[in-house]
Amino acid sequence: MSSYFKNMPNREGFFGEYGGAMLPPPLVPQFAEITKAYDELSKSSEFLNELKYIRKHFQGRPTPISYLKNLSKASGGAQIYAKREDLNHTGAHKLNHCMAEALLAKHMGKTKLIAETGAGQHGVALATAAAYFGMECEIHMGAVDIKKEYPNVVRMKLLGASVVEVTEGAQTLKEAVDSAFGSYMGQADKALFGIGSVVGPHPFPMMVRDFQKIVGQEAREQFIDMNSELPDLVVACVGGGSNAMGLFSGFIDDDDVELHGVEPLGTSTKMGDHAATITYGVDSAIHAFKTLVLVDENGDPAPVNTLASGLDYPGVGPEHAHLHKIGKVNYSTATDKEALDAFYKLSSMEGIIPALESAHAVAFAMREAKNHPGKSILLNLSGRGDKDIDFVTETYGFGE
Numbered sequence: 155m156s157s158y159f160k161n162m163p164n165r166e167g168f169f170g171e172y173g174g175a176m177l178p179p180p181l182v183p184q185f186a187e188i189t190k191a192y193d194e195l196s197k198s199s200e201f202l203n204e205l206k207y208i209r210k211h212f213q214g215r216p217t218p219i220s221y222l223k224n225l226s227k228a229s230g231g232a233q234i235y236a237k238r239e240d241l242n243h244t245g246a247h248k249l250n251h252c253m254a255e256a257l258l259a260k261h262m263g264k265t266k267l268i269a270e271t272g273a274g275q276h277g278v279a280l281a282t283a284a285a286y287f288g289m290e291c292e293i294h295m296g297a298v299d300i301k302k303e304y305p306n307v308v309r310m311k312l313l314g315a316s317v318v319e320v321t322e323g324a325q326t327l328k329e330a331v332d333s334a335f336g337s338y339m340g341q342a343d344k345a346l347f348g349i350g351s352v353v354g355p356h357p358f359p360m361m362v363r364d365f366q367k368i369v370g371q372e373a374r375e376q377f378i379d380m381n382s383e384l385p386d387l388v389v390a391c392v393g394g395g396s397n398a399m400g401l402f403s404g405f406i407d408d409d410d411v412e413l414h415g416v417e418p419l420g421t422s423t424k425m426g427d428h429a430a431t432i433t434y435g436v437d438s439a440i441h442a443f444k445t446l447v448l449v450d451e452n453g454d455p456a457p458v459n460t461l462a463s464g465l466d467y468p469g470v471g472p473e474h475a476h477l478h479k480i481g482k483v484n485y486s487t488a489t490d491k492e493a494l495d496a497f498y499k500l501s502s503m504e505g506i507i508p509a510l511e512s513a514h515a516v517a518f519a520m521r522e523a524k525n526h527p528g529k530s531i532l533l534n535l536s537g538r539g540d541k542d543i544d545f546v547t548e549t550y551g552f553g554e
């Protein structure tokens with residue numbers, strides 16, 4: 155095992171000073187049970203072989219790395235490569251941890267998966283995993299998001315999930331989290347809460363990272379196969395931070411590889427106009443763990459806004475807060491405008507329509523290519539953009 159991961163997190167789930175589990179008392183034994191089960195299963199060859207089988211025969215892994223020849227040429231400087239998580243079944247990296255969470259639930263004797271969803275991407279991935287394992291699935295979603303993201307509601311229903319409409323408060327992600335958590339508390343003996351990123355109370359930031367490590371493991375081998383050397387820069391967008399942790403973990407012990415996380419700067423640096431948590435956040439707590447959080451004047455989680463709803467979260471995975479603090483990963487931002495430009499360019503120049511989330515990583519690569527002549531940049535194309543094409547073209551047209 156790599157040296158970085160040996161004590162990361164510690165037994166209480168802390169990455170340095172971030173992480174932990176600030177749980178309501180009734181959930182303490184439930185999370186202890188999840189931690190114990192994961193501890194055992196992550197060392198079980200039966201569990202790991204099942205996961206390997208699923209990844210190969212259901213998800214279609216390994217996903218390739220593509221050399222982005224035209225984009226590299228147009229950007230001028232570095233050679234740009236993409237790890238193609240858009241080619242993972244259901245079109246994004248999220249299925250990597252959802253299948254593993256469902257497999258964990260099965261081994262724990264659970265029969266049901268519960269979660270919230272914002273744009274519906276996590277809900278679709280978890281509903282897919284539940285269908286595969288023949289489990290019940292209950293997805294909580296704000297009424298506003300249900301209207302906005304209707305195709306994903308249809309997908310979840312086709313996959314057999316029940317979608318619970320949440321009508322409290324702003325009727326979006328935060329209320330959906332509260333609603334899903336409340337429902338989970340009442341049935342934690344038979345259900346597992348399927349958290350959608352490297353966030354939430356311990357052990358989820360660790361587990362979801364471990365389930366996403368496959369991205370970095372494959373990418374490191376594939377890149378060396380293609381180029382007989384490691385990439386100089388490795389880059390991923392950061393919402394909660396799962397696709398970034400997945401890719402970074404393959405290179406975290408390589409001191410010559412620069413790791414870059416890209417946060418969404420939305421329309422401006424004003425609080426409420428972006429979701430750049432590491433760049434503008436403060437030490438605080440959200441959803442039962444300590445991390446950097448974007449807060450309003452009362453110290454409560456601030457409203458966030460970006461074109462890429464999958465990046466709309468006022469917190470960030472505790473491991474990212476730690477990696478930022480120790481200076482191991484560089485975090486910067488890309489605006490809505492830069493992401494949109496990258497969305498159009500990758501589509502028309504390479505034949506790959508990226509998710510707006512992933513377009514933030516593409517934007518960073520295009521911008522930084524000029525500053526790194528002769529170097530190579532490997533970005534995580536975390537998902538495909540089919541979900542975004544109606545919104546983008548109806549709002550902004552077809553680009554230049």
Ligand SMILES: *Cc1c(COP(=O)(O)O)cnc(C)c1O
Binds near residue numbers: 351
């Ligand atoms: C959800 C999502 C993200 C953001 O989640 P992370 O946990 O930060 O990876 C990024 N890209 C795509 C395609 C997504 O669906």
